[in-house]
Amino acid sequence: MNATDRTPADLLRSALAADPGRPLVTFYDDATGERVELSVATFANWVAKTANLLQGDLGAEPGDRLALLLPAHWQSAVWLLACDSVGVVASVDGYPSDADLVVSGPDSLDRALECEGERVALALRPLGGRFPQPPAGFADYAVEVPGQGDRFAPFVPVEADGPALIVGGEEFSHAELTARAREDAAKLGLGPGSRVLTGLGYDTWDGLSAGLYAALASGGSVVLCRNLDRLSKDAVAQRIESERVTHTV
Helix, strand or coil: CCCCCCCHHHHHHHHHHHCCCCEEEEEEECCCCEEEEEEHHHHHHHHHHHHHHHHHHCCCCCCCEEEEECCCCHHHHHHHHHHHHHCCEEEECCCHHHCCEEEECCCCHHHHCCCCCEEEECCCEHHHECCCCCCCCCEEHHHHCCCCCCCCCCCCCCCCCCEEEEECCEEEEHHHHHHHHHHHHHHHCCCCCCEEEECCCCCCHHHHHHHHHHHHHHCCEEEEEECHHHCCHHHHHHHHHHCCCCEEC
């Protein structure tokens, strides 16, 4: 990674320039059997489309707060990087009533209705599928995002010292978030080619770091597992071997 990168969006751009074809996020849902692997290029494309949706159609601006009501999921990772790209503050599991926008999974729609601003719903179905019937009061992400542009440029440059993320009651600027990710990567011994398997949720810093930021900061990749507790020890060991995992969290 480039030493001058000061935001997670910078880290992603550097990863894309260095090796766009390598894996970045491999996602498993062990309740459904789903497996999705996203290269750096594919992940960056989803981020660009989502950032364009956020900035263009939803009218989000730097400093706006977005309540992110999503579990650990590859689409959650996309939204975190899209928020960073626009300069929107991602409040993980935040209060929708205090947010300018809300992004919700299917299990938190009632709570998300407390937001008076723009509301986006994700079905979290395999391959990013849409809702069979769109939830009232929400834009369906799977319907809105495909037509967005494949490249993104912010209307206003994102200030590295501006607020970026709120999780577990702790707030990070873009620069602090990037520095903390680098520190965690060093503590875990991550480097280019590292593969981190994690079953942690995205509702804590440790989960976010292990499941996205530390690997991104180190040139590594993530095997992000939802409902990992449904697997036997032997099945987990088999996954570690098949996915060439180097670190587990």
